Amino acid sequence: MARILITSAIPYINGIKHLGNLVGSQLPADLYARYMRARGHEVMFICATDEHGTPAELAAKKAGKPVDEFCAEMHEVQAKIGAGFGLSFDHFGRSSSPQNHKLTQYFAGRLADEGLIEEVSEQQVYSHADGRFLPDRYIEGTCPNCGYDKARGDQCENCTKQLDPTDLIEPRSAISGSTDLEVRDTKHLYLKQSQLKDRLSEWIDTKTDWPVLTTSIAKKWLHDGDGLQDRGITRDLDWGVPVKRGDDDWPGMEGKVFYVWFDAPIEYIAATKEWADKTGGDWESWWRTDKGADDVRYVQFMGKDNVPFHTLSFPATIMGSNAPWKLVDYIKSFNYLNYDGGQFSTSQGRGIFQDQALEILPADYWRWWLLSHAPENSDSEFTWENFQAGVNKDLADVLGNFVSRVTKFCRSKFSEAVPNGGAFGETEKALIDDLTTKIRAYESYMHDMEVRKAANELRGIWVAGNEYLQAEAPWTVFKTDPDKAAGQIRLALNLIRVYAVLSAPFIPEASAKMLSGMNTLDTSWPDDVEAALTALPAGHSFTVPEVLFAKITDEQREDWAERFAGTRD
């Protein structure tokens, strides 16, 4: 039995995410977590909401709420949606938690002790009316070059000239419109990532088994241009983790917070501590290599936009701390999912949001389609036609109908109990060999996180059951040799349990229904397929389950395609 630590990139707090966010990290992470648990491994599956930073403040302001209240509410909303999709987190934390404050301050202190933090003086525009500093794009004014009156502090959109905030004529706050501004000196902490460049580079070079997408992005950041740059880790904001050096105050840093990119990944650790504080579990045995984590395999899931933070920034924090914290062992990254020929767009309301998806169909429909079309090698495409075809064919026709035809046949010809009689013959042996080959391939793909290939293999396993029935035709056999037909159906009924166990990582709700229909709690993995196909003995009662997957009609498809084409109401 292995110990596996799994984290999914933590979603930002400022709104409900679309399906592209789901398929790029949380969903495949959940698939992997469920599979590893099913194989008997000890799993710690962690996710959280990423709550700090300016966008959270602005979203709260727009909602007319204090930012902490807003974040607490949005966290609940996201937690509920995650549960709706069956995401089986051991803990879904919050980056604003006290645990994360403490750990973030601890890491900053460690980095400072190691000489990896530098204080840098900068000039920033301060707004008296807003009571805060304004990052470049929060200042507007007239462009000195072309006279455009809505130029931003970093660039004029009209003439594309790059600007400095102090260049603007009649500058004003983009938040309040106030012109009561002044340029102030401010000090910030920088993490000297450049000093860690060689260690990071060496470390990345050892990761020869990582997907090319992951390592190529990391190497690009390491080596392009002047190489890995030092980076500011503090901001002049109210909302965030107050800057402290461990438990001590940090002279000159009063009133400042850590920049969101610095505290967010530390939340992976802090969320595990949140879990421990709640359950009494041992969080350090997952994260401290001196306290039991040396045998942990740590796997991260994320979209490609998050790769630089997880291959460089977060490892820089861990390595730079010079303390025995667990580094990631494997990073599985995903490309983007496009929507009907374009991008999903949060701002334009284009595409399907997670809450809407759950309103129109059960989670398993989405889980199956999204995972079987996961954008692993390149950006992939969601179309309603494809979604309808995939779900109807795979789930309703191949799997759902298999369950239906077997249980109903048994009920009508025998009873609602596994029938007695018959024995495995040549065809059954052949089926068992075929299934064994396919299940071993499925295990291999799941182990390697080859999501699409695993889905394809699973589908093949479902098809094998229909092939068997079609070839053996128990409905014909029954007329002349009911005993033989009984043996065939007993095998088919057992196949339903095996399918439920194998399919659970992809479609947990339907699997639970199948097991419940078969009236069994036996979720043992089919290591030995022949034995697994006799788990339900003759005489074991069952009930014909309700329809597992209703088909998506053309009317529904057209209706939804129109509804999600643009602007969210």
Added chain:
RNA sequence: GGCGUUAUAGCUCAGUUGGUUAGAGCGAACGACUCAUAAUCGUUAGGUCGGUGGUUCAAGUCCACCUAACGCCA
């Protein structure tokens, strides 16, 4: 403007280090079956692998240029 990614059957995608007649699923046509959610199973048709040129005994697979789509950056 700079950098990068992608371009394979009607659709969504596989194609390992270049090597026999380029694969899968869906869709289509035809056939079988009737237990089942008009479901299932089988057979067949469909591609000059975006274009041009090059390297090689051999290129979808490497190189150059072109075109198109997309992404990132200042």
